Amino acid sequence: MRREFLSSEQQKKGIHFDPRTKLLLILIISVFVLGGAGGNAMYFLRPVLSLVPFAMLISVGRGFHAALYIIAYTVCYVAQLILLPILTGFTNFLVLILAGTFCRFLPGFIIAYFVVTTTTVSEFMAGMERMHMPSKITIPLSVVFRFAPTVLEEAASISDAMKMRGIRFGGKKSSKILEYRLIPMITCSVKIGEELSAAALTRGLGAPLKRTNICEIGFHFPDVIIFILCGVTVAWAIFSAFSI
Amino acid sequence: MSKDVTQKVSNHIGGKDLITVGIYTVIYIVIIGIFGALSFIPIFIPLTAVFCPLIGGIPFMLYVTKAKKFGMTTIMGTLIGILMFVMGMGYWVAITGLVFGLIADLVLKSGKYQSAKRTILACGFFSMWEFGNLMPFFVGREAYLAQLQEGYGAEYVSTVSSYMPMWILPILLIATFIFGLLGGLIGKAICKKHFKRAGIA
Numbered sequence: 001m002r003r004e005f006l007s008s009e010q011q012k013k014g015i016h017f018d019p020r021t022k023l024l025l026i027l028i029i030s031v032f033v034l035g036g037a038g039g040n041a042m043y044f045l046r047p048v049l050s051l052v053p054f055a056m057l058i059s060v061g062r063g064f065h066a067a068l069y070i071i072a073y074t075v076c077y078v079a080q081l082i083l084l085p086i087l088t089g090f091t092n093f094l095v096l097i098l099a100g101t102f103c104r105f106l107p108g109f110i111i112a113y114f115v116v117t118t119t120t121v122s123e124f125m126a127g128m129e130r131m132h133m134p135s136k137i138t139i140p141l142s143v144v145f146r147f148a149p150t151v152l153e154e155a156a157s158i159s160d161a162m163k164m165r166g167i168r169f170g171g172k173k174s175s176k177i178l179e180y181r182l183i184p185m186i187t188c189s190v191k192i193g194e195e196l197s198a199a200a201l202t203r204g205l206g207a208p209l210k211r212t213n214i215c216e217i218g219f220h221f222p223d224v225i226i227f228i229l230c231g232v233t234v235a236w237a238i239f240s241a242f243s244i
Numbered sequence: 245m246s247k248d249v250t251q252k253v254s255n256h257i258g259g260k261d262l263i264t265v266g267i268y269t270v271i272y273i274v275i276i277g278i279f280g281a282l283s284f285i286p287i288f289i290p291l292t293a294v295f296c297p298l299i300g301g302i303p304f305m306l307y308v309t310k311a312k313k314f315g316m317t318t319i320m321g322t323l324i325g326i327l328m329f330v331m332g333m334g335y336w337v338a339i340t341g342l343v344f345g346l347i348a349d350l351v352l353k354s355g356k357y358q359s360a361k362r363t364i365l366a367c368g369f370f371s372m373w374e375f376g377n378l379m380p381f382f383v384g385r386e387a388y389l390a391q392l393q394e395g396y397g398a399e400y401v402s403t404v405s406s407y408m409p410m411w412i413l414p415i416l417l418i419a420t421f422i423f424g425l426l427g428g429l430i431g432k433a434i435c436k437k438h439f440k441r442a443g444i445a
Binding site for chain 1: 299322326329439
């Protein structure tokens, strides 16, 4: 299967969320879990927020991924709670880096994974347009989502090819990594990008008209629940910031 | 100041330009990300102010050969800021992305998007967005360190804060600029050596 960030096919089963709700979730989780805003006051809310990606994955019928996620998260969380006070020195550092980073990054990563695999480009654009985001931001942003997997794929292929020539970290020609890996990657990406650009223009992206969209988006009951959760989180963060 | 060469190309940013912005943003972020990912090792945190501008110069110098309209570099800076913010680098980077993108854009405009010196200068200014990633260490330092401590423990924080003392702020700010200029020079050389030959610059 081709790797893609924003899917081109609409999600068929499960609960549909509005793209704006999903964006709000990404924002909230990246601020409070990944960015760690709110400090100690968020100590109890953070695991709750971390459960949201789990619930979201269940809601679209990806039980397996959801289970993997919840197991990984619990292990890291427990490791942090139990192992850290015991260990010292290097092992402490290792556990710290592994468990700490995982606990921080995993929820954000999973929610981003959930959002990009269940939202189509059209839905994303429709949501952005409803929020009155200027097209000068939304078009490049959707290009970013569309194009990022391609660049990563190119980078991986070039990395494989250069490994064969011995241009790798610790290899004979490790000094040439920059020139031999970065430059081909940029060249490839730019050429693919030019084709992408031509394809999009053929479909009328550059036309000076207001673009229409056939996606039906709107807020429903599941969205309201997410909004309440996000509202509570923000309110709690503000409340605790002022009460201290 | 009268312009001798009037460009017939419209100054309005069209669909093609927006796609170009998107494409170069991805390339830029992927390249920065290679070094940015190292930054959970404490010593690499101040060093991001050296490596990221240095490496980022290559895609940026290629980008400015395509971005000949006012606003494109600003949009790129803003996008990088937004994406970095979503990736958990704090909200400062969204601001620095916009501000330094705009400054770089103005510098480019002052050179009519032609001057080689101005392009390198713009690269130096543009690279300063990177400083936004390090901003939480200086503005609201206590809160940020406490928050790091909660996630990574006291030992990590003491190491990090010894690498990131308060007095390093102006040094890092200047470093991003200087290494941005150097990155621009490298980028220019690489453009000449590789990209022109490949027919993409």
